Ligand SMILES: Nc1ncnc2c1ncn2[C@@H]1O[C@H](COP(=O)(O)OP(=O)(O)O)[C@@H](O)[C@H]1O
């Protein structure tokens with residue numbers, strides 16, 4: 004909440020700053036423009052009055068006036084912001100009005116240009132003219148316009164604009180704050196909702212603002228992230244529950260046999276041996292299951308390290324088939340493939356994968372059946388195929404068998420001795436090697452599993 008307030012203030016300040024800069028620039032240009040216009044007007048006026056006075060001095064004979072004629076400076080009589088002075092050729096002032104003081108401005112100076120004089124108590128636009136007739140200077144005329152009023156007007160304008168600006172900036176600050184607070188309110192809501200999520204489990208969701216903007220997208224993304232987290236969380240929970248459940252069975256069997264030994268085993272050697280064998284078997288299967296669980300857990304949290312290297316497929320096949328043919332007593336076991344293939348992968352894991360697949364085929368194929376391992380390759384891939392003539396997998400369960408602890412026939416599961424983790428591990432290994440696995444199977448006829456792995460030999464360079 005504190006952060007949010009700060010952010011809206013920050014935004015408001017920035018808006019106000021930009022607004023103030025624009026306002027000040029605008030007002031400065033207005034003031035400058037008005038001033039320019041007023042001076043220009045005064046110059047025009049001074050110009051035309053000068054010309055009128057000049058006309059009266061050197062105009063057509065019938066209209067000529069003497070330099071001392073009071074009519075000569077008519078304009079200054081009706082307009083007290085205007086001053087006219089007339090001097091003879093020697094520069095001596097012979098006629099003039101005294102609407103305001105222009106004594107200090109010399110008359111024979113800057114002839115013929117209207118100019119602005121500021122300072123020393125004067126604000127004037129002034130023009131000196133030399134009246135020339137027949138090549139001789141007849142007189143000097145000085146016309147000046149008092150700009151005092153205009154300057155006062157400009158000053159008042161400046162003060163008014165400054166006051167308006169101050170209010171404008173304060174208002175923009177305030178309005179900006181309120182607006183950004185309103186805009187940022189969804190963030191506040193999101194923060195509260197996100198805070199509540201831990202408390203109410205993972206099912207709470209953030210309300211998505213109706214407008215399709217950045218905030219609604221953030222809310223949507225956040226909700227989608229929660230969906231994903233929830234799925235992973237539930238999967239993890241189910242995994243733990245399943246694992247505990249699976250481990251409970253061997254533990255209770257072991258407890259049962261310990262009870263038997265306690266009661267009868269001390270006298271009866273046969274019962275004792277039977278119990279020890281059973282406990283051995285259960286502990287072994289538990290150890291294997293825990294190993295598999297650890298493998299998967301390491302895979303889940305990313306701590307499973309792959310040790311990739313290039314190795315010969317032929318050698319690997321020798322090893323695998325030797326082990327498997329020992330297990331497959333009573334099955335027709337065969338393996339064949341193209342010689343000379345190489346693969347860049349974690350050899351241990353590839354072996355583990357093939358072993359798990361072959362073990363399944365052996366386990367789910369009745370004695371006398373056929374189990375075959377084929378391997379081929381092209382420049383990109385290596386394909387392992389494991390074929391059997393076993394009991395097969397019903398079509399609708401061919402996807403599920405890759406799930407952890409999933410077994411088609413739960414009742415027979417203890418008999419076959421599996422935990423339902425084998426194919427999950429196989430899938431993980433295929434995935435980290437960026438390969439693909441596919442199953443073709445029909446009940447009673449048998450199963451064939453194909454694993455395609457990219458060779459990736461160039462990666463070693
Ligand atoms: N080759 C196969 N023939 C028939 N069923 C199979 C075969 N491979 C796997 N299955 C089915 O898929 C299930 C899961 O296999 P897996 O994950 O290796 O577990 P497990 O071997 O421990 O039972 C097996 O229980 C079995 O029902």
Ligand SMILES: [Mg+2]
Pocket residue numbers: 359362363421423424425426
């Ligand atoms: Mg298995």
